[in-house]
Amino acid sequence: MRYHAPMHYELLVQMKKTLGQLDKWLETATAHATAKSFDPKLYLEFRLAPDQRPFSFQVQTACDTVKLAAARLAGKQAPGHPDTEQSLDELRARVKSVTEYLDGFTAKDFEGAATRSITQPRWEGKVMTGTDYFLEHALPNFYFHVTHAYAILRHNGVGLGKRDYLGPLTMRQP
């Protein structure tokens, strides 16, 4: 029987791919601002509702969600990122930093992840298993924030489509 990488690793690889797509959206947004002669810094404060978080937060939180998921599931300490980005280029650097952090993991790091006990200060002493935390919390949160980043750009005229969201698909000849 062939070796099956733990589910958590396979999903983290997919999330890393999506971060790569997010980086391309930031590049496209910068080009859009240049073409329309507005300061790309403006994107950072755009939001879809007055009581939703702005674009910068969506990107930062997408990065943190996958970074913390990888670290917690592998029992490691994640590097800190202080949320001080002031431009799209700085947000791209954040995405790059997290992508490189994820590059350091292998499937073997997640062999004990399913049953690892995960907690956060806000959970007031309660815990989730690694799999429950990943599937119920980290995974949907990650896609929530990347999709909000995408939607804020689309709402503000940046030319993106579903292919930019998904990225290339691993198709084969039958």
Next chain:
Amino acid sequence: MRYHAPMHYELLVQMKKTLGQLDKWLETATAHATAKSFDPKLYLEFRLAPDQRPFSFQVQTACDTVKLAAARLAGKQAPGHPDTEQSLDELRARVKSVTEYLDGFTAKDFEGAATRSITQPRWEGKVMTGTDYFLEHALPNFYFHVTHAYAILRHNGVGLGKRDYLGPLTMRQP
């Protein structure tokens, strides 16, 4: 060693949970329209950009994405849904129909899913493995469309928050 359900099944269970949350957002949106004295049918055409699809499409496509993923990965034929919904109540019936369809699957249905060959007419004869299709295509697409549905409601004043998105989390005493 305890039995591990195939990854595809565990993810489909999570996606089904998210459909349950989507149903609650539709209920909250209906109550919001009633409180503000507008016709809840109006939501169906709301969109975040003129060249994005409207709310009704986001809900229909979220439903189709998870329905088709389950069917294709299990080698079954999915029931058809003709995209004729004209109200939030009809969209809720669509969500309910797909949720009940997903209830009919067990972990055993996905034991061959990882290596099953998946194709769609638009792929022009090419195929994806079950796992590639699920992780690269179905999973991110599903969260794309549910998050767009959520974001369109938030953009139009419906009172939802992250807890409504995630739903209850399986927390335990340590």
